[in-house]
Amino acid sequence: MNNFRYNVVTDVRFGKRSILQLKEVVELYGGKNILIVYGGGSIKKNGIYDDVVSVLKDCNVCELSGIEPNPDISKVREGAKICKEKNIDCIVAVGGGSVIDTAKCIGAGAYYDSDPWDLVEDGSKIGKVLPIIAVLTISATGSEMNKNAVISDKTRNIKLGTSSLDFIPKAAICDPEYLYSLPSIQTAAGTADIMSHIFEQYFRKDTGATVSDHIAEALLKTCIEYCKVAIDEPKNYEARANLMWASSLALNSLISCGKEGAWSCHPIEHEMSAYYDITHGIGLAIITPRWMRYILNDSNVSKFAQYGRNVWDIRESDDKKCAESAIDKTENFFKECGIPMTMKEVNIDSSKYEIMAEAAVRNNSLDKAFVPLNKEDIVNIFRMCE
Ligand code: NZQ
Ligand code: ZN
Numbered sequence: 001m002n003n004f005r006y007n008v009v010t011d012v013r014f015g016k017r018s019i020l021q022l023k024e025v026v027e028l029y030g031g032k033n034i035l036i037v038y039g040g041g042s043i044k045k046n047g048i049y050d051d052v053v054s055v056l057k058d059c060n061v062c063e064l065s066g067i068e069p070n071p072d073i074s075k076v077r078e079g080a081k082i083c084k085e086k087n088i089d090c091i092v093a094v095g096g097g098s099v100i101d102t103a104k105c106i107g108a109g110a111y112y113d114s115d116p117w118d119l120v121e122d123g124s125k126i127g128k129v130l131p132i133i134a135v136l137t138i139s140a141t142g143s144e145m146n147k148n149a150v151i152s153d154k155t156r157n158i159k160l161g162t163s164s165l166d167f168i169p170k171a172a173i174c175d176p177e178y179l180y181s182l183p184s185i186q187t188a189a190g191t192a193d194i195m196s197h198i199f200e201q202y203f204r205k206d207t208g209a210t211v212s213d214h215i216a217e218a219l220l221k222t223c224i225e226y227c228k229v230a231i232d233e234p235k236n237y238e239a240r241a242n243l244m245w246a247s248s249l250a251l252n253s254l255i256s257c258g259k260e261g262a263w264s265c266h267p268i269e270h271e272m273s274a275y276y277d278i279t280h281g282i283g284l285a286i287i288t289p290r291w292m293r294y295i296l297n298d299s300n301v302s303k304f305a306q307y308g309r310n311v312w313d314i315r316e317s318d319d320k321k322c323a324e325s326a327i328d329k330t331e332n333f334f335k336e337c338g339i340p341m342t343m344k345e346v347n348i349d350s351s352k353y354e355i356m357a358e359a360a361v362r363n364n365s366l367d368k369a370f371v372p373l374n375k376e377d378i379v380n381i382f383r384m385c386e
Contacts, residue, residue: 008253012145019173023056026059034090035092036062038065064106070274076120083109089131095137095138101141103134105162107131107166112125126167138179139244140247141193144248146253147163147166154277157275174248179244184231187234189282194246203300212258213255219255223243228336230243267364275356276348283346286340286341294380295370300370304327308322308323311326353383361373361378366378
């Protein structure tokens with residue numbers, strides 16, 4: 001097992017009506033002048049907005065709404081300006097990854113004198129960050145407990161990740177009932193995203209970090225057990241609660257402790273959503289099983305067989321057959337959850353395969369991935385998704 005630093009600072013307030021603790025949390029970690037950041041309006045329909053405003057009625061509250069999926073830098077610029085003008089001392093992000101990531105960059109932009117896009121391009125420029133408090137409304141990215149933010153410049157088809165330990169939300173309010181209004185496709189895409197985060201950390205060169213791998217397997221089993229339940233019964237508390245906690249644990253550094261290496265499917269998907277603005281989790285579901293089939297070889301077959309046996313309970317003694325069956329099961333699972341599984345279904349044709357593959361290689365460390373990938377490999381994987 002490699003040496004590691006595990007630093008998770010988020011004070012998680014999990015459970016029914018945990019929103020009632022928001023005031024206390026804001027007093028502990030924030031202040032009086034609050035900026036609430038939210039998306040396109042779902043929180044106004046499902047009552048979460050009313051909850052937040054009523055709990056914060058004694059604070060000085062400003063709002064920034066209209067954060068879109070695959071959030072654009074323009075909203076970060078707008079938010080940073082508000083923070084400077086209104087002397088904001090804490091940001092409450094009410095939403096999913098798009099809203100929380102935007103809030104993180106606004107929090108850094110508030111202390112930055114130049115264009116906040118610099119902070120997206122180069123995380124080392126991130127200095128002080130306003131405290132971020134997340135009120136989570138979708139189980140997917142883990143942004144509520146991690147140091148990452150992913151922001152796009154939609155005018156230039158660029159989508160980049162940046163990070164800072166100071167981006168980790170100081171607190172996260174996680175009420176599984178807030179997920180009841182999620183459309184099935186968002187439940188499914190969010191679960192595909194959680195599973196992909198786990199795969200990205202599970203499929204690494206073996207370092208003997210068995211504890212991380214077994215936690216990862218348990219989280220994958222949880223996603224498989226509850227995703228369809230949440231789709232069939234959107235108000236099933238147990239399903240929502242387990243998916244919500246799985247999303248946080250899948251990407252708060254826990255399961256990469258003792259492991260090193262770079263990600264594979266996310267760099268590829270980020271280019272798909274940069275050029276086509278598709279839902280992140282859908283892009284990942286399309287890429288993941290094809291990537292698995294493409295990279296499967298003699299030296300990694302035992303890891304895929306381990307995945308098959310420990311996650312899918314496949315009783316097959318031949319490693320290759322077990323691995324192939326696990327990959328088929330992964331693809332079928334996404335299909336059964338209602339996710340469109342081909343490029344055609346999400347209106348992506350082959351015209352930008354080369355540009356996207358080139359950008360994926362340029363913007364990431366795919367040469368250090370579980371199986372190193374070059375531009376040609378990525379184009380081949382895109383073709384397998386047709
Ligand atoms: O905008 P509203 O109206 O709120 O609707 C949202 C949005 O359309 C809707 N939604 C959220 N909660 C809801 C709800 N609808 C009904 N009821 C609710 N309770 O869901 C849609 C998707 O929201 P979004 O925030 O975009 O989803 P997600 O959490 O999947 O975030 C995706 C973004 O995060 C980035 C992705 O690339 C993408 O930009 N990622 C961030 C990461 C991180 N910070 O660690 C890592 C990830 O790998 C990922 O790259
Ligand atoms: Zn993701």
